[in-house]
Amino acid sequence: MSCAAYDLSPIDWLMPRGYFDQVFIFPVDNAIVFTILRRGLNRLVEYLPYLLSGVVDQNSPSGSVRLSTPFQTVDDLISLGDCSAMLSYSTLAAAGFPPSALNSPTLRPSGTIQAPRGDPEAVFRAKVTLIEGGFLLCMIFHHSVTDIIGVQALLKLWAKCCQTDPVSITQVDISWTDRSLLHKSAAAVAAAEKFSKLKTISQLPETAPALIPLQDQPQLIISPPPAIHYETRIFNFSLRDMVSLKARINEYLSTKPYAAVDSSGHENDEEHVVWISTGDVLAGILWSATVWAESDGDRSDHVYATARIPVNIRSKHQPPLPPDYLGAAVLMTTATTLRATLLSLSHENNRRFSADCDEAALEALARVCAAVRKAIKRVTNSQIGQALAYTICQSDVGRLRLSPHHRGISIVSWACEDVDNLDWGKEIGHCVAVRILNVKAKRYPIILPCSQDGERLEVVASFDQPIMSKFQESKLIKRYCTWNQTR
Secondary structure: OOHHHHEOOHHHHHOOOOEEEEEEEEOOOOOHHHHHHHHHHHHHHHHOHHHHOEEEEOOOOEOOEEEOOOOOOHHHHEEEEEOOOOOEHHHHHHOOOOHHHHOOHHHOOOOOOOOOOOOOEEOEEEEEEEEEOEEEEEEEEEOOOOOHHHHHHHHHHHHHHHOOOOOOOOOOOHHHOOOHHHHHHHHHHHHHOOOOOOOOHHHOOOOOOOOOOEOOOOOOOOOOOOOOOEEEEEEEEEHHHHHHHHHHHHHHHHHOOEOOEOOOOOEOOOOOEOOOOHHHHHHHHHHHHHHHHHOOOOOOOOOEEEEEEEEEOOOOOOOOOOOOOOOOOEEEEEEEEEHHHHHHHHOOOOOOOOOOOOHHHHHHHHHHHHHHHHHHHOOOHHHHHHHHHHHHOOOEHHHEOOOOOOOOEEOEEOOOOOHHHOOOOOOOOOOOEEEOOOOOOOEEEEEOOOOOOOOEEEEEEEEEHHHHHHHHHOHHHHHHEEEOOOO
């Protein structure tokens, strides 16, 4: 690896300094799968040697990170476990692969969380756990190195490497790991705008606050909260219903374009929203249900509600980053709409969604979905450049966070991760479901990769018991969603 290969981008610096996990579930009962996956990983690190590296602090700017020189072997990256006496594929499948079944710490790869301070934090770990009738592949990714799109690109390569006669990947395109474009964009904008070492939030460019505000407030010492019992559930939405609802909303917007409100709650008449995606519809439903679940019944406080949404900037950056760019390439935006609109859609007295929604309900849902689409469109190449430039001009990027100013919820989508079409070779086949390890904390909705049957969109969420119960009582959730009673 060249010296430049150890550099991480300004976006990588701003990503959470920690790990996120995914669990792939396979219906293959054969101990040879570990050998195949290990062999494939051994091939993969020949193309991507940084997987053997770790994340370390760098001196300048303070709070930024880089990759260490490789210090591991493939055997450090992947391990094998056996839970066949406790877990059965058929039982998990019958229950809808509930997160509560994935609560054993033995499923998690080792050597990721408790690295001594100053030691490299592993970029990647994987663990194969055999179960009766199948196996689980739990993977841990360091967020300072990649995002969910980068994970998809990485897994495509690993799957190819696992095939008996692997599709030729004799050379991974260098642009997939080349972070220099982001550094060049940052430097060019900083020079053009005459940015220097900026110190205060008042000097943050107007186009950037919704992306990366400063954390200037002192850290407060807060007493730990009392023990809370959280429920993690998987919710199933019919893809056909979501597509049909999208078509109705788009037909409505074609005749009544919507001027979405901005982060200050003001309508922008300059650019109307005339089209939304299926993902926008699902995000709008989840936004309404979550605000409803967390409301205390008082509709008067906080006129506007916000939702934080990550945006993939690979195609928005100019020149574009490769679709298979392996680094982090996501910025945050904020959708804003009237809180009363969100509450009315989910309210228990709302009967409009008992069957097909009427025009008044359709208009309300259209406003919410259009706010999501408008927020995504708001992230432009100009804003990306401003955000990157502002970041590199900081003497301490640890004072920044990849989040807009807001007091609302977050909605994350992994739907773009096309895992069911990944062919891991004839001995392994295809993954049938993706889950996260059972969480014991609050987690706002995550839209999971599309189910293998292509008919369902799955969403995972974790709330305390009262909020989870109210979430399930949302009129939108009851109308468009089903869930397994097994948590």
